Amino acid sequence: MSGVLYGVGLGPGDPELMTLKAHRLISSARVVAYPAPDTGESFARSIATDVISKDAREIPMVVPMRVDRFPAKQIYDEAAKTIAAELETGEDVVVLCEGDPFFYGSFMYLFERLSERFTCEVIPGVTSLTACASRLQRPLTSRNDVMTIIPGPLPDEAIRAHIDSAQALAIMKVGRHLPRLKALLQDMNLLDRAGYVERASLPSQKVLRLEDVADDAAPYFSMILIYKGDEAWTLPPSSSF
Structure with a gap:
């Protein structure tokens, strides 16, 4: 059986504004993916840093923070392939998303690439x-x-x-x-x-x-x-x- 893809809303930044369900899924996750800039730390990961297990495998999705356009399609295509490889082994993957996954959230781009092949669950978060x-x-x-x-x-x-x-x-x-x-x-x-x-x-x-x-x-x-x-x-x- 394939693993489940979880899009987990983290809330606006204060770790205490994460939902109980988000906290439970992140703390028990063996594979965690998150958006990350090409310079500096990932904001999404920083919110959940105290919750992520030290044994979890991490998949940073590096998205350049630029005013001009960048090849976002290619970035999410590659991230979807990496995550799909984990899901195909039966491993669940928790994807961290600032705010809410479906309110200007980056998880929507993975959802549209993977939801027809794998079971997906979206965990809403406190929006900005x-x-x-x-x-x-x-x-x-x-x-x-x-x-x-x-x-x-x-x-x-x-x-x-x-x-x-x-x-x-x-x-x-x-x-x-x-x-x-x-x-x-x-x-x-x-x-x-x-x-x-x-x-x-x-x-x-x-x-x-x-x-x-x-x-x-x-x-x-x-x-x-x-x-x-x-x-x-x-x-x-x-x-x-």
């Missing part, structure tokens, strides 16, 4: 979206409000259209687009409703009103949250976070 809302101390959405998630790299015209049709929204993948996004929200008279969170749940986290963010770029793990629905939800001063 809910983690950022908890740190901002403002609800995400309510009642019949429409919640929209917007990738920051989209052009201004597309972002503006999505914002116009939503009552609550999150802008992800902010990074180098921070100045442009702030200017767009200022033009739409929404800057004072926007909260900013980076590295939510980590010791280095930063929580501010967006208008108080002085940096000209943001890390990859950052998010802008805006509420423009009917509830009387406002943002406290940056100093209160």
Whole structure:
């Protein structure tokens, strides 16, 4: 019999935000795979470092962290072959994924390559979206409000259209687009409703009103949250976070 492929959500970074099921599967895993940059440590592995068995075989999937495009298809093709070889021996493989595997998670690329051949189980995790809302101390959405998630790299015209049709929204993948996004929200008279969170749940986290963010770029793990629905939800001063 083939092994089972587990896509395990780790949550946003704080190891205590891993689910009990994630903890159990990782701690008992004999084969663990995870995305890793070509320089520096794997964020996914760092979250689970105290849980991974010292006897576990590790499969780092090296994904270059670049602004320009890289051959991601080739990288996941090769990783899928390596993982499939383990599964074919009957060994289970636990794949670590920051946040939730199916919410902008890297595991989805392995799932689409392997799920037709092997049994797959997806373990949901606390998403960056809910983690950022908890740190901002403002609800995400309510009642019949429409919640929209917007990738920051989209052009201004597309972002503006999505914002116009939503009552609550999150802008992800902010990074180098921070100045442009702030200017767009200022033009739409929404800057004072926007909260900013980076590295939510980590010791280095930063929580501010967006208008108080002085940096000209943001890390990859950052998010802008805006509420423009009917509830009387406002943002406290940056100093209160």
